[in-house]
Amino acid sequence: MTRSFLLALTLIIALPATSFAHKVWLRPSQTVLSGPEPWVTVDAAVSNDLFYFNHFPLRLDGLEIIAPSGEEVSAQNESVGKYRSVFDLPLTEKGTYRIAIVNRGAFASWEVDGERKRFRGSPKELAESIPSDATNVRVTESIGRIETFVTNGAPSTESIQPAGEGVELVPLTHPNDLYAGETTKFRLVVNGKPAEGLTITVIQGGTRYRDAQEAKELTTDENGEFSVAWDEPGMYWLETSTEDDDTSIPQATSRRLSYAATLEVLPQ
Amino acid sequence: MNKKITTLILGCAIAGMAWADEPTPDVAVTIEIPRIDVSEYHRPYVAAWIQDEDRQAVANLNVWYQMTESSEGAGTKWLPDLRQWWRRSGRSLEMPVDGVSSATRPAGKHTLSYSSSDPRLAKLPPGEYSLVVEASREVGGRELLTLPFTWPAKDLQEEQAAGKKELGEVTLTIQPTH
Numbered sequence: 411m412t413r414s415f416l417l418a419l420t421l422i423i424a425l426p427a428t429s430f431a432h433k434v435w436l437r438p439s440q441t442v443l444s445g446p447e448p449w450v451t452v453d454a455a456v457s458n459d460l461f462y463f464n465h466f467p468l469r470l471d472g473l474e475i476i477a478p479s480g481e482e483v484s485a486q487n488e489s490v491g492k493y494r495s496v497f498d499l500p501l502t503e504k505g506t507y508r509i510a511i512v513n514r515g516a517f518a519s520w521e522v523d524g525e526r527k528r529f530r531g532s533p534k535e536l537a538e539s540i541p542s543d544a545t546n547v548r549v550t551e552s553i554g555r556i557e558t559f560v561t562n563g564a565p566s567t568e569s570i571q572p573a574g575e576g577v578e579l580v581p582l583t584h585p586n587d588l589y590a591g592e593t594t595k596f597r598l599v600v601n602g603k604p605a606e607g608l609t610i611t612v613i614q615g616g617t618r619y620r621d622a623q624e625a626k627e628l629t630t631d632e633n634g635e636f637s638v639a640w641d642e643p644g645m646y647w648l649e650t651s652t653e654d655d656d657t658s659i660p661q662a663t664s665r666r667l668s669y670a671a672t673l674e675v676l677p678q
Numbered sequence: 679m680n681k682k683i684t685t686l687i688l689g690c691a692i693a694g695m696a697w698a699d700e701p702t703p704d705v706a707v708t709i710e711i712p713r714i715d716v717s718e719y720h721r722p723y724v725a726a727w728i729q730d731e732d733r734q735a736v737a738n739l740n741v742w743y744q745m746t747e748s749s750e751g752a753g754t755k756w757l758p759d760l761r762q763w764w765r766r767s768g769r770s771l772e773m774p775v776d777g778v779s780s781a782t783r784p785a786g787k788h789t790l791s792y793s794s795s796d797p798r799l800a801k802l803p804p805g806e807y808s809l810v811v812e813a814s815r816e817v818g819g820r821e822l823l824t825l826p827f828t829w830p831a832k833d834l835q836e837e838q839a840a841g842k843k844e845l846g847e848v849t850l851t852i853q854p855t856h
Contacts, residue, residue: 442764445755564770676761
């Protein structure tokens, strides 16, 4: 399996394609930590079941980790396995780390001499790939964000401010301050602006041990906000996707956006 | 050897005298750590704090944890296992905290005494509060007890609660303010 094929695969998977039901996720070993330098280890995978690795690893090319100070930091011991990727992160600062894999991609299709051609790759490679005599050119941009949050000591908010690109979650309740029996409010933004009418799916992990997905479907209100009532402690996966035409690639006419987060809900 | 014993007896006598002379504390908390018969026993981490009616921690009384260095650093790594305490207070503290943190304690009854002039109590506005005691034990369980009380006490207040597994009897005695 070549690198480019895997990359393409990751891009497909990271997209909100309705025909593609696989879930993309990061799963930290724990989210609430203490000590001078605790470490978390994070799994990254693509699968139908939460949170089991049995399909594809998630590539770590787009890994972006923001430390509590707002500085970008690097993961350690990155490894891509058969079914999952893994990396470690020492939490040298007190506060909240935002751990994300951001995939920026482009799809294109065009015709040359009556023949249909396709492209899938990074926006950079796109321009070189389309010949000047191409006709019926259609370009779609894609931005997918897969993220999770971990905190050493008291939760902080510096690192979890929206970057202003694609779909992002603005946690009105801190993402590392979620407890069973409580209700959490979130806001979804697209390019930093509140997004109304987005559909959110929330699924608790451990799907292998129950008969149904038991997905909660929620919709953002006019302020882009929605609330989740956590019935039980556990790891939860939250996902949404949308489309618009606010593209950053010149040739692109539409943009597909996706977002997935893994959140830990603690017992009281 | 003889000298040692003499010192010990003398020490006990002095301690006893000091105890007899000591006035009854304004606030007394006893926490019983039960004897648990398991092959791998570790002393529990125990935290006690006062919360207001909104469950906000308003005073930290104690946290007992492993303060000595180990291969994984001092025992601060496991403090979040005291999960209510961690959420309400612990995560915002820089450990150790003077007058609050100390080493883990063995099974038995432990008494904590406070004067009502203790800044942690003196600053409390009159109202309804709870004493919360939480214990968490490595390779064991976790338990939390809540003892509601009124501050300051008009009459003698005696509260008690009993844990099922990780905590024994916890009592709170508040002398009326004169």
